Amino acid sequence: MGAELEGRVAFITGAAHGQGRAIALSLAKAGADIVAFDVAAKIEYPAYRQGSTEELRSLEAEVAALGRRALVAVGDVRDAAAVQSAVDAAVAEFGSIDILINNAGIVAYAAVDEMTEDEWDAMLDINLKGPFLVARAVVPVLKRAGRGVIVNNSSVMGLRGGNRLSHYVASKHGLTGLTKAWAIELAPFGIRVVSIHPTGVNTPMNDGLAELEGSTALEIAERSAGNLLPGVPWIEPEDVAELVLYLVSDRARFATGAQFTLDAGLLTR
Template identity: 40%
Template sequence: MSRLAGKVALVTGAARGQGRAHAVTLAREGADVVAVDIDAQVATVPYDTAREDDLRETAAAVEALDRRILARTADVRSSAALAEVVAEGLDAFGQIDVLVANAGVFSQAPFWEMDEQTWDDVLDVNLKGVWRCMKAVAPHMVGRRSGSIVLTSSVNGFRGNPGAAHYAASKHGVLGLMRSAALELGPHRVRVNAVCPGLVDTPMVNWPGLYDRMAGRPGGTRADFEAAALHYGILGGQGGLPPETVADAAAWLASDGAWAVTGQAIAVDAGHLALPGFNPAPLAP
């Protein structure tokens, strides 16, 4: 397939999980890739964050598809680092046609027990980091009067998440940012959309605290996660989604096939948002 032949895509959070799926899928569609991820632990995040070795694996996977890749460690909490990567990408490839602003983190605690650093880290990566990435590429796209920006929000961009209010707030914010940027960039023929994943099987959900949450008790296991995931969507037999499912949607939004699509939030959630829902903890009268 070659829907993105001749294009260059910048992907953040590209070292593993959903970000790696984006990088590899875009490469399979014909794009060259600028891949960015952190090489450090975010202190308040309860699972291991990406390392340079992970990013090298992504680079190898892209190169195996006979596409070019510039892989760099950078933190989306640093505008200077992102500006440097964009400049290097433009020097290497001459253009950046696509941005997939995917980098994100998760943690959980009741909002009234959460310390400010935990709140700030999630908002700084998930929302302000997305803004920094857009800010870094927008002048180039405006100058060329061409570009597609795809932001990673979440089904939590549409509804609350008890125990992760900061995460839901960040993902709601991404949708507000997307819609505002679509209005600002539309006259310059730059499109801005968002993908809103449901339960995607990545390192972000594979750690003991999330297993406990899915099990509804301490001591949760991967088996508990898999059993609970079957109840998440409405497609029979579908549990946690492979990250490539979201990457396929992002690749379409990035392509000229979606030339008339902007300002849209596309849920990739096996129908989760269509569920009527229920009160998980009713109180007796």
């Protein structure tokens, strides 16, 4: 199993920490070279800590220690020029891209009658427009190769509603829709497209969201989730990474246009 992605290149957004980092390391262990794209700076909304350049550099070192190559690129998924520059650099360094993980995203609470237009725009721009801009830059590379996999990291909220989360839910339902549309459009080129839908994940985002809410990460997880399995307020980034590894491998060669939940039973309720 250790070399099932040998010779492949994975472009991962939001790679500095959390789910993106776990996915990068999992794919590197399976033999893939990694392009790690992250804003690596504090953004205006939401005002919790994002990834950092230090985390990107330590990820680069960890990938190298696994015997794989890593290219780190700092940029915002809302910045089409920065995205294209990173894709061009990846192709120059590795020759191609085989896997795209649209992982970068944000979450924040806001009542619909209290939400500002800027908050709405930031959520939709990062969570929905961002994946479009990244895919627009990467898909021509995948088409030239005649194969590829795109994994869009949605959420259980991309398949249901959520209290005080209308902008987040709208963005994630939109990403689910993009997955279905792209799967149809790109199938003739040998490109598979799937979405994943985790329940709450134990990442720095939970800590940041708790700080904004004056709560704790555990309370945030329990409020958002209500997982069916007992004693599971959240899952770990490595759990998500294991699912992604399967989906980008040839073991899932017939999976496209589908939604894969990793929700500890939440959506069964």
